[in-house]
Amino acid sequence: MPDGARPERRRQERGVRRMEQLLDAAAGLFAEIGYDSATTNKIAARAGVSPGTLYQFFSSKEDIAQALADRYIPQLEQAHRDATSGDLDALGPADLVDRIVDPIIAMNVANPGMKDLIGRSELPEHIIAPARRVQAAVAGRVAEVIGRQRPELDEAARRRYATTVLRLFATFVPLAVSAGDDEREQVIAEFKTVLRGYLTEVLAAG
Structure with a gap:
């Protein structure tokens, strides 16, 4: 694998992990407080990231x-x-x-x-x-x-x-x-x- 491809692959893997982390956080909140009450800010907080990070993955x-x-x-x-x-x-x-x-x-x-x-x-x-x-x-x-x-x-x-x-x-x-x-x-x-x-x-x- 070319040296330049390794950092890109690692970034992609981190992105997939972060996306799954956000989805897990959302699923937990939907179960606990319901879809209506689970705002994007609450989902981001549950996932331990900023709202800006959440919006990098989900609009x-x-x-x-x-x-x-x-x-x-x-x-x-x-x-x-x-x-x-x-x-x-x-x-x-x-x-x-x-x-x-x-x-x-x-x-x-x-x-x-x-x-x-x-x-x-x-x-x-x-x-x-x-x-x-x-x-x-x-x-x-x-x-x-x-x-x-x-x-x-x-x-x-x-x-x-x-x-x-x-x-x-x-x-x-x-x-x-x-x-x-x-x-x-x-x-x-x-x-x-x-x-x-x-x-x-x-x-x-x-």
Whole structure:
């Protein structure tokens, strides 16, 4: 490598590290105080840099939100693939709940700022649309499983049951993310109990 290329490469590596540092700081603040309250000045302070340094990498808080969404969406897609792939039709309600809950909870706990960010309807469509597509795909997969076990149900009923499952996730996931380690296990257990009860009733009816 030419001698002149080494300093440039080091500068690029420092820039990447600084950008990740700022994104980590933003994610932490979004989780703690919410997107609305997390100003660029607060993000810079959390990252231990000046606001001017932040603006070298990001032009606005929305720009930071876009970069975080780009980080989150592949993880969200992978978690949902893990939750909904394979032969779900062969699983009873207890195993089905374990399959779909565990990877999604784990991904949200690992990325606590994600829920507040991609769940905000007022953000530009290009930021939140990918997450909505993933959620719609999961709802479709759950509706498909319900339909195979309850073939007498029409499409509207299948979608309604699947939407209820997603709403239960929307209720319990933030509780699990914000809980301490000991309490989190209790929240997840309670969530699984509620979801198993609901799916047992849905799949057995008819």
